[in-house]
Amino acid sequence: MIPVDEALRLILDHVQPLEPERVHILEGLGRVLAEDIYSDVDIPPFDNSAMDGYAIQAADTQGATTEDPARLRVVANLAAGHTTDVVVEPGTAIRIMTGAPLAAGADTVVRFEETSEYRTGKWELGEQVELYNEVRLGANVRPRGEDIRRGELVLNKGTLLRAQEIGVLASLGRPQCLVTKRPRVAILATGDELVGVEEEVGPGQIRSSNEYSNAALVQKYGGIPVRLGIARDEVQELRSKIEEGLAAGVDLFLTSAGVSVGDYDIVKDVLGAEGKMHFWQVKMKPGKPLAFGEIRGVPLIGLPGNPVSAMVSFEQFVRPAMLKMLGRSSWEMPTVKVIVDHDIDSGKRRDFLRAVVEHRDDGYHAQVVRGPRGSGVLTSMVRANALLVVPEGVDRVKAGDRLEAQMLDWHWG
Ligand code: AMP
Ligand code: MG
Numbered sequence: 001m002i003p004v005d006e007a008l009r010l011i012l013d014h015v016q017p018l019e020p021e022r023v024h025i026l027e028g029l030g031r032v033l034a035e036d037i038y039s040d041v042d043i044p045p046f047d048n049s050a051m052d053g054y055a056i057q058a059a060d061t062q063g064a065t066t067e068d069p070a071r072l073r074v075v076a077n078l079a080a081g082h083t084t085d086v087v088v089e090p091g092t093a094i095r096i097m098t099g100a101p102l103a104a105g106a107d108t109v110v111r112f113e114e115t116s117e118y119r120t121g122k123w124e125l126g127e128q129v130e131l132y133n134e135v136r137l138g139a140n141v142r143p144r145g146e147d148i149r150r151g152e153l154v155l156n157k158g159t160l161l162r163a164q165e166i167g168v169l170a171s172l173g174r175p176q177c178l179v180t181k182r183p184r185v186a187i188l189a190t191g192d193e194l195v196g197v198e199e200e201v202g203p204g205q206i207r208s209s210n211e212y213s214n215a216a217l218v219q220k221y222g223g224i225p226v227r228l229g230i231a232r233d234e235v236q237e238l239r240s241k242i243e244e245g246l247a248a249g250v251d252l253f254l255t256s257a258g259v260s261v262g263d264y265d266i267v268k269d270v271l272g273a274e275g276k277m278h279f280w281q282v283k284m285k286p287g288k289p290l291a292f293g294e295i296r297g298v299p300l301i302g303l304p305g306n307p308v309s310a311m312v313s314f315e316q317f318v319r320p321a322m323l324k325m326l327g328r329s330s331w332e333m334p335t336v337k338v339i340v341d342h343d344i345d346s347g348k349r350r351d352f353l354r355a356v357v358e359h360r361d362d363g364y365h366a367q368v369v370r371g372p373r374g375s376g377v378l379t380s381m382v383r384a385n386a387l388l389v390v391p392e393g394v395d396r397v398k399a400g401d402r403l404e405a406q407m408l409d410w411h412w413g
């Protein structure tokens with residue numbers, strides 16, 4: 001039995017970031033940029049107005065007061081998306097909307113709210129406008145290149161693409177970008193007792209839920225599930241399913257069940273015959289039976305069969321492996337310090353307790369979920385929004401103690 005951190009280190013040592021591919025920028029959401037992005041344009045591409053108001057020369061407002069306003073002749077009206085040949089000369093103004101190019105001759109914009117349009121309550125184009133304050137030169141002007149300068153390195157290789165990075169790529173005129181490929185993850189259930197979700201359940205049988213929770217987690221963390229279905233507890237069947245996955249070019253195998261003491265041999269035999277076994281059994285609860293190896297260069301994580309153990313192990317080991325394959329440089333679960341609301345007895349292994357974390361005035365609080373909590377009780381995961389972590393060696397937690405909780409719903413970390 002090896003500690004959780006050691007198991008994770010071994011898994012991470014055996015997985016590498018995948019190669020890049022060019023995709024439409026919206027396909028890049030949640031993925032990692034595999035190229036440096038330089039700009040070949042200035043953004044904004046021209047000086048423009050940051051407000052609805054009047055484009056003027058600031059010098060014309062010198063000495064302006066409520067009693068003695070500056071009076072400027074309005075020579076044009078300019079909306080965003082349009083240009084004008086009219087030049088702002090001393091004593092004149094162009095009525096201008098947000099985003100419209102600053103007219104030639106103008107150096108400043110005065111907001112409608114500081115003009116006679118506001119005073120009179122007539123929000124419309126007139127022949128003349130009055131200004132009541134001196135205005136600062138350059139006010140309300142967004143200068144060309146303020147956001148991004150031509151030639152500038154805008155996004156570094158390795159950047160996680162969020163909505164804002166995708167918006168920046170769009171503003172640079174890049175409909176596509178190079179990102180690290182999504183891992184194709186084979187999902188394989190093993191067990192004589194299993195039937196598919198659409199099938200009738202016969203005597204002694206159960207439906208295979210792990211295939212679905214695993215595939216959903218693969219999708220959630222940016223991978224592509226490749227479902228191989230159910231293999232009976234027979235070496236030959238497991239072997240041929242694995243061949244199927246290898247032929248499909250998967251980047252990672254996830255099996256479920258068949259790694260506990262009774263029937264561990266199936267996965268071991270196949271791993272032994274086709275590749276290597278790096279470790280088996282981790283000092284954690286739930287999720288002790290976990291196997292890790294590789295078959296013809298493709299890593300294989302053998303998850304436990306119990307549905308809760310499978311999910312908890314997925315979060316601890318498969319998620320980091322997938323994020324590393326996706327090119328991410330960090331894979332910690334989003335974690336908060338919590339105040340535990342009641343006593344907890346724990347064992348020698350690292351405990352991942354299904355818990356409800358909620359925010360109160362003095363910080364985050366955690367309670368272990370109510371109801372049955374066996375590692376086969378998948379609805380205990382439904383009741384949880386976090387995994388409360390009791391470290392190795394801590395066998396008694398008292399109400400009021402502080403621990404860390406991994407948040408299950410704080411997507412993507
Ligand atoms: P095993 O690791 O084969 O001893 O399985 C442990 C428990 O997990 C048994 O109760 C199995 O019936 C159950 N189990 C195994 N595979 C699945 C699956 N795909 N979906 C739901 N439960 C499963
Ligand atoms: Mg079994």
